[in-house]
Amino acid sequence: MRDDREYRSHYTFAMDFGTSDFKFGPITLGEAPRIVNNRGYFPDKDSVMYKAFESTSDVIVGDEVPLYLQSAEELSSRLVYPMRNGVIDKSDDQAWRVVSSLTSFSLDAFKPGNNGFEGYYVVASLSSVSPRYMYEKLMDIFKTIHHGKVRAITVIPQPFAVAIGHGVTTCVVIESGHGNSQICPISKYPVRAAQVALNRGGGDANAITSEILKDTGYGDLANEEAVVRKVKENIGLVPADLDSAIQETKKSPRKVRATYKVPGTRVEIDLDKESWTRFLIGEYVFNPKHEIFESYFGRGMPRPKDVKMGDTVFKGMLDFGEAIIASVERCPVELQQMLYREILLSGGNFSWTVPPKLQEIAVDSPTKIRMLLRERGIKNVSVMMTDSPQFSVWHGCIIYGFAVPENYEWDWQRLEGWMKLSN
Amino acid sequence: MGARQSEEERKAGLSFVIGTEKVHVVILKAQDLAQRNSIIDTMLNLPSLRSTYQLLYLAVPRLLGATIDSATFRSHGIGLLLFDERRIDEAVTPQTARPGIVEMTTRTQEATIAAELATLKSMYSQMEKDFAQLREDLRRMSASEIGSERVPTSLVAPQEPAFAHSVGERMGLPSYFSNNPWLDVLSKRGRTENDLIAG
Numbered sequence: 001m002r003d004d005r006e007y008r009s010h011y012t013f014a015m016d017f018g019t020s021d022f023k024f025g026p027i028t029l030g031e032a033p034r035i036v037n038n039r040g041y042f043p044d045k046d047s048v049m050y051k052a053f054e055s056t057s058d059v060i061v062g063d064e065v066p067l068y069l070q071s072a073e074e075l076s077s078r079l080v081y082p083m084r085n086g087v088i089d090k091s092d093d094q095a096w097r098v099v100s101s102l103t104s105f106s107l108d109a110f111k112p113g114n115n116g117f118e119g120y121y122v123v124a125s126l127s128s129v130s131p132r133y134m135y136e137k138l139m140d141i142f143k144t145i146h147h148g149k150v151r152a153i154t155v156i157p158q159p160f161a162v163a164i165g166h167g168v169t170t171c172v173v174i175e176s177g178h179g180n181s182q183i184c185p186i187s188k189y190p191v192r193a194a195q196v197a198l199n200r201g202g203g204d205a206n207a208i209t210s211e212i213l214k215d216t217g218y219g220d221l222a223n224e225e226a227v228v229r230k231v232k233e234n235i236g237l238v239p240a241d242l243d244s245a246i247q248e249t250k251k252s253p254r255k256v257r258a259t260y261k262v263p264g265t266r267v268e269i270d271l272d273k274e275s276w277t278r279f280l281i282g283e284y285v286f287n288p289k290h291e292i293f294e295s296y297f298g299r300g301m302p303r304p305k306d307v308k309m310g311d312t313v314f315k316g317m318l319d320f321g322e323a324i325i326a327s328v329e330r331c332p333v334e335l336q337q338m339l340y341r342e343i344l345l346s347g348g349n350f351s352w353t354v355p356p357k358l359q360e361i362a363v364d365s366p367t368k369i370r371m372l373l374r375e376r377g378i379k380n381v382s383v384m385m386t387d388s389p390q391f392s393v394w395h396g397c398i399i400y401g402f403a404v405p406e407n408y409e410w411d412w413q414r415l416e417g418w419m420k421l422s423n
Numbered sequence: 424m425g426a427r428q429s430e431e432e433r434k435a436g437l438s439f440v441i442g443t444e445k446v447h448v449v450i451l452k453a454q455d456l457a458q459r460n461s462i463i464d465t466m467l468n469l470p471s472l473r474s475t476y477q478l479l480y481l482a483v484p485r486l487l488g489a490t491i492d493s494a495t496f497r498s499h500g501i502g503l504l505l506f507d508e509r510r511i512d513e514a515v516t517p518q519t520a521r522p523g524i525v526e527m528t529t530r531t532q533e534a535t536i537a538a539e540l541a542t543l544k545s546m547y548s549q550m551e552k553d554f555a556q557l558r559e560d561l562r563r564m565s566a567s568e569i570g571s572e573r574v575p576t577s578l579v580a581p582q583e584p585a586f587a588h589s590v591g592e593r594m595g596l597p598s599y600f601s602n603n604p605w606l607d608v609l610s611k612r613g614r615t616e617n618d619l620i621a622g
Contacts, residue, residue, distance in 0.1 A: 167604060
């Protein structure tokens with residue numbers, strides 16, 4: 001009889017289906033997974049490239065995708081990002097085919113020899129707002145493609161994986177990506193009934209940056225998503241207090257002056273006297289209700305709305321402080337104090353820096369969250385970024401796959417456990 | 424040499440008797456070299472034959488001669504023969520093993536181990552009884568505290584990981600396994616519903 005832990009120290013496999021990237025690989029990769037874009041390309045089978053590479057695949061995934069990309073006009077129909085918002089529509093056949101292809105691709109990339117290999121223990125992670133049918137579809141994909149490569153499969157929510165990877169058993173994980181943000185209390189299990197989702201993410205910060213560029217004479221750049229994102233990352237700031245920051249900037253505009261040169265071009269952005277607007281970018285992420293944003297909404301910038309996706313209602317205008325309190329207060333009272341003591345921030349939308357000269361008026365994400373909670377009477381909180389924001393989900397999946405006993409079987413009520421595929 | 428082939432069960436190789444000494448030659452043929460598992464299997468089985476045969480040889484094709492460290496064979500008392508189509512040469516002379524003493528030592532060790540196992544078993548049974556008694560005492564104490572006092576935070580707080588640190592280090596697992604309390608929490612999944620505080 002094989003030693004289970006010894007076996008799993010070699011054959012645990014994790015898959016993190018992020019909004020932009022697909023991170024995957026076995027435990028033997030150590031600290032970092034392999035990463036490819038979470039996307040697939042449906043090639044034109046009459047194209048020269050398709051014939052030249054003699055590919056029989058209907059969907060191209062992984063590092064080969066750029067080889068097949070043709071004109072920009074075709075990208076919108078042929079290049080599919082299945083999980084841009086964390087949820088795939090049940091009937092979105094193309095998106096599901098991309099997921100299936102990525103799953104096959106990842107297992108084929110790590111084919112072990114025959115030294116007692118009896119299939120991987122695979123842990124996949126999805127957004128915490130994924131409805132039940134996404135779990136069902138993903139399990140069906142594995143049942144179809146595994147061919148002895150998978151011994152058992154399970155699916156866990158990404159915030160749960162973050163908590164595991166970070167090594168904290170009682171906490172609130174706040175995951176903020178491109179399209180949305182999720183507040184998820186964890187207490188040895190995900191507290192699903194207490195989850196709160198926001199219809200706001202990095203894409204909204206891009207939207208306000210775009211408006212700022214239009215207002216400051218850079219309208220031609222405002223429509224180029226890649227440029228807008230770079231401008232946001234380089235000049236956007238989170239203010240400790242927006243009104244004070246604007247006043248301070250107007251008093252000393254040179255101190256806060258925002259400039260950015262687009263690499264490889266002669267294009268240089270200089271906000272000059274309008275540099276105070278760099279604080280709007282960060283503030284909008286954390287609190288879109290400030291009255292200053294009404295003028296942007298009035299001019300046509302979309303106001304974040306409450307939307308329902310799958311089984312979840314995503315709130316548009318809640319600030320992060322209100323959202324965290326709403327989530328924590330759905331948990332038992334005895335648990336709440338412990339939850340406030342461990343708030344973990346995960347996701348690219350929390351990666352805001354503070355220039356040394358502006359430490360009195362600009363803050364980082366953990367500080368901003370603490371301030372929003374203090375305004376509402378919640379003190380004694382501890383907020384921190386995850387140690388490894390890029391890989392914490394994958395780390396958590398690996399630990400889960402290693403530790404959970406095989407006889408803990410999948411249960412559709414609890415949405416946890418192993419679904420066995422091989423004997 | 425006066426050797427005669429042994430009538431004993433034919434293991435892979437050749438067995439001889441020279442006087443009172445039993446000799447066995449394990450042969451690794453050219454076609455075996457293509458099978459990595461075959462080589463490993465042969466090498467791993469060699470020491471176990473020392474208890475049966477006084478003299479033990481491994482015979483390998485001459486082309487392997489340059490790659491083999493003779494000192495390893497000498498230190499284990501196993502002889503090494505190199506052969507090709509024309510001749511066989513003894514590269515390492517084996518040392519005579521004394522199977523009788525090995526068997527006696529093995530039997531003594533087995534008895535000692537069995538005694539120690541019995542001791543451990545009785546200690547474990549006693550520990551189980553003590554633990555059950557402690558659990559019962561704690562339950563009685565909790566039941567006697569009547570009132571609406573909140574459960575102290577220390578009793579609800581996460582427990583120290585039982586084996587997180589040692590498991591990670593022993594098995595050479597990645598750094599994020601080290602001191603991770605989830606290893607303990609997740610290993611108990613399905614064993615108790617008391618873990619579930621809310622969900």
